[in-house]
Amino acid sequence: MTRVLLVDDDVELSGLLRExxxxxxxxxxxxxxxESGVAEALSGxxxxxxxxxxxxxxxxxxxxxxxxxxxxxPVLMLTARGDDVDRIVGLELGADDYVxxxxxxxxxxxxLRAILRRVELTAADANAAPIxxxxxxMWPERRRAEWTGRALELTSTEFNLLAALARRAGRVVTKxxxxxAGLGRPLAxxxxxxxxxxSSLRQKIGPLPGGRSFIQTVRGQGYxxxxx
Amino acid sequence: MGRLFWKFFLMYWAAxxxxxxxxxxxxxxxxxxxxxxxxxxxxxxxxxTFVVTATAATLxxxxxxxLRELLADWDRxxxxxxxxxxAGGRDVRGRFVPAPALARARALxxxxxxxxxxxxxxxxxxxxxVVFLPAEERGLLARISRPSPPSPMIPISxxxxxxxxxxxxxxxxxARPIKVLRAAFxxxxxxxxxxxxxxxxxxxxxxxxxxxRDFDGMAMRIQALLGAQRSLLHDVSHELxxxxxxxxxxxxxxxxxxxxxxxxxxxxxxxAQRVDELVAQLLTLSRLEATVTDRAYDRLERVDxxxxxxxxxxxxxxxxxxxxKAVAVSADGEVVAExxxxxxxxxxxxxxxxxxxxxxxxxxxxVSARPAADGLAFLVSIEDRGPGVPEEELPSIFExxxxxxxxxxxxxxxxxxxxxxxxxxxxxxxxxxANRSGGGLRIxxxxxxxxxxxxxxxxxGVVGGARAPRGPALPA
Numbered sequence: 001m002t003r004v005l006l007v008d009d010d011v012e013l014s015g016l017l018r019e020x021x022x023x024x025x026x027x028x029x030x031x032x033x034x035e036s037g038v039a040e041a042l043s044g045x046x047x048x049x050x051x052x053x054x055x056x057x058x059x060x061x062x063x064x065x066x067x068x069x070x071x072x073x074p075v076l077m078l079t080a081r082g083d084d085v086d087r088i089v090g091l092e093l094g095a096d097d098y099v100x101x102x103x104x105x106x107x108x109x110x111x112l113r114a115i116l117r118r119v120e121l122t123a124a125d126a127n128a129a130p131i132x133x134x135x136x137x138m139w140p141e142r143r144r145a146e147w148t149g150r151a152l153e154l155t156s157t158e159f160n161l162l163a164a165l166a167r168r169a170g171r172v173v174t175k176x177x178x179x180x181a182g183l184g185r186p187l188a189x190x191x192x193x194x195x196x197x198x199s200s201l202r203q204k205i206g207p208l209p210g211g212r213s214f215i216q217t218v219r220g221q222g223y224x225x226x227x228x
Numbered sequence: 229m230g231r232l233f234w235k236f237f238l239m240y241w242a243a244x245x246x247x248x249x250x251x252x253x254x255x256x257x258x259x260x261x262x263x264x265x266x267x268x269x270x271x272x273x274x275x276x277t278f279v280v281t282a283t284a285a286t287l288x289x290x291x292x293x294x295l296r297e298l299l300a301d302w303d304r305x306x307x308x309x310x311x312x313x314x315a316g317g318r319d320v321r322g323r324f325v326p327a328p329a330l331a332r333a334r335a336l337x338x339x340x341x342x343x344x345x346x347x348x349x350x351x352x353x354x355x356x357x358v359v360f361l362p363a364e365e366r367g368l369l370a371r372i373s374r375p376s377p378p379s380p381m382i383p384i385s386x387x388x389x390x391x392x393x394x395x396x397x398x399x400x401x402x403a404r405p406i407k408v409l410r411a412a413f414x415x416x417x418x419x420x421x422x423x424x425x426x427x428x429x430x431x432x433x434x435x436x437x438x439x440x441r442d443f444d445g446m447a448m449r450i451q452a453l454l455g456a457q458r459s460l461l462h463d464v465s466h467e468l469x470x471x472x473x474x475x476x477x478x479x480x481x482x483x484x485x486x487x488x489x490x491x492x493x494x495x496x497x498x499x500a501q502r503v504d505e506l507v508a509q510l511l512t513l514s515r516l517e518a519t520v521t522d523r524a525y526d527r528l529e530r531v532d533x534x535x536x537x538x539x540x541x542x543x544x545x546x547x548x549x550x551x552x553k554a555v556a557v558s559a560d561g562e563v564v565a566e567x568x569x570x571x572x573x574x575x576x577x578x579x580x581x582x583x584x585x586x587x588x589x590x591x592x593x594x595v596s597a598r599p600a601a602d603g604l605a606f607l608v609s610i611e612d613r614g615p616g617v618p619e620e621e622l623p624s625i626f627e628x629x630x631x632x633x634x635x636x637x638x639x640x641x642x643x644x645x646x647x648x649x650x651x652x653x654x655x656x657x658x659x660x661x662a663n664r665s666g667g668g669l670r671i672x673x674x675x676x677x678x679x680x681x682x683x684x685x686x687x688x689g690v691v692g693g694a695r696a697p698r699g700p701a702l703p704a
Binding site for chain 2: 010020103106
């Protein structure tokens with residue numbers, strides 16, 4: 001069974017969700033504050049973490065920062081509806097996706113599955129050949145990426161996005177395609193998640209010698225991985 | 229330059245014109261009167277008498293030729309320009325003769341001949357002359373002989389030009405801050421709540437500057453009120469998040485597994501209950517905000533506050549016993565006041581219940597209620613033996629939705645103490661919190677005896693948004 005860690009200070013809600021997730025075939029564990037959330041997430045026992053941003057003491061954003069400092073475990077953020085700041089900060093810090101709270105449990109499960117499917121898909125790519133595009137080399141089966149020999153620390157979403165771009169290096173990949181490949185869901189209106197992930201990818205890799213970014217924005221269409 | 233500038237400028241300038249005209253006229257009148265006075269008088273005294281007598285004698289003995297010689301001699305000396313006026317009022321040498329002085333000389337010469345500075349000389353040919361020395365002869369003559377005075381146009385135009393400059397300065401001085409204020413009002417009305425005028429007014433000290441400072445005060449208050457309202461709205465929506473999420477989860481469970489429908493319904497009921505409680509408390513808070521305008525909500529009644537508090541404490545003690553806690557009351561005296569009984573009851577009850585909730589098991593909450601020494605106020609203190617509140621958070625505990633953190637986190641909405649503060653302030657009182665030296669929290673409440681104030685202006689803590697539920701509804 002897939003192990004899910006729920007970090008939410010609402011004890012009653014956690015209980016309800018745990019029950020729901022169990023019925024859906026997940027093995028869910030709940031903790032109620034940021035500190036123990038970080039400790040559990042770093043234990044390596046979970047396939048995915050569901051993290052509420054509104055936590056007492058250590059906030060969800062801070063907890064995420066600590067988790068990302070040591071682990072690439074997929075993280076799904078529960079954000080306040082309409083609170084764009086939390087959402088963007090969360091994605092920038094390396095959350096794989098977000099769900100506005102309150103949400104239906106069905107929606108939560110769909111998002112969880114989408115993220116897990118992506119991780120499993122790339123893991124199933126074990127026999128796939130490494131992807132090479134310019135200075136970039138990616139080994140999907142090991143979830144490892146190198147830029148001119150330097151290892152890149154990428155979240156699973158970033159890894160999937162970069163792989164999608166690198167596989168079609170030199171051609172434009174639309175945002176809709178990137179959303180399917182990176183987030184495992186169709187692109188929603190006004191959703192800036194892809195842009196946020198792309199911008200953190202650009203930051204992690206740095207500019208090309210000419211000062212240009214290796215991922216070019218093609219306005220109105222999508223993004224393009226540049227090969228010299 | 230705005231209209232105001234031109235109005236001030238033109239008014240100032242018109243005023244200057246009037247002043248210049250008035251001063252000019254007065255000066256002219258004074259000068260005219262002066263000349264008149266000069267002309268009226270003739271020289272007296274021994275010297276004048278001598279000069280006049282000598283002249284008269286020369287004239288009567290030697291006739292006009294001798295007189296002319298004498299006068300010529302005196303001209304050389306440069307002294308005593310005596311006038312010799314013949315028929316027709318003309319001086320023998322054709323000099324200017326002030327008419328009033330001549331008339332006076334004639335009169336003096338006839339009434340007191342020989343003793344005054346005027347003499348009448350009648351020649352053999354019956355022509356008569358009046359001999360006299362006009363007063364300040366030299367000055368007068370100098371004036372008569374000197375070139376015409378400089379044109380008054382020069383000082384007048386200088387004055388007017390200066391007044392133009394000063395007029396412009398004054399108009400600018402008054403009109404500029406008003407323009408600044410107007411711009412600030414415009415910014416504010418467009419929704420820019422950061423509009424302030426103080427930096428543009430500077431250290432100026434007058435009514436206009438005060439107006440500017442009042443504007444800043446108003447803008448600050450509006451900003452604070454709107455900020456409080458926004459954060460309240462934000463808090464309310466966050467607060468609604470958890471019961472709604474529970475509702476969704478419970479509904480999801482019921483759909484997922486029909487066997488669990490009964491248990492889910494119970495949870496749905498509990499979540500709905502919580503939403504209901506939140507709305508009820510928000511309404512209470514908003515009614516307290518509106519107490520002044522909405523008097524029907526809670527009538528004034530005569531209540532013995534000591535008695536009221538004692539009964540609240542007794543009820544709380546009864547409930548606290550179940551948790552191994554206790555409430556001890558020390559109430560003496562009697563403070564009968566006209567108060568809104570229900571809201572005060574709720575205010576005290578919230579604090580006492582809060583104390584019971586946080587005091588450690590096996591400890592006692594101390595409630596003391598007594599009249600102040602001067603009998604004009606009612607003092608209440610409530611002390612618990614719980615974890616207390618971090619010093620830096622003490623001022624926040626009366627804000628709506630404050631709920632502490634960690635294990636001691638309150639299970640409520642954090643509206644109880646906010647309601648207390650509103651209610652006490654609506655009665656013109658104060659409520660403060662401090663940590664006890666031995667651990668735990670102490671809340672002090674002072675309620676003045678005269679009861680509710682006409683205004684609730686004293687409320688600085690601002691729960692502006694509490695009216696939101698009465699207004700155009702909360703966002704979904």
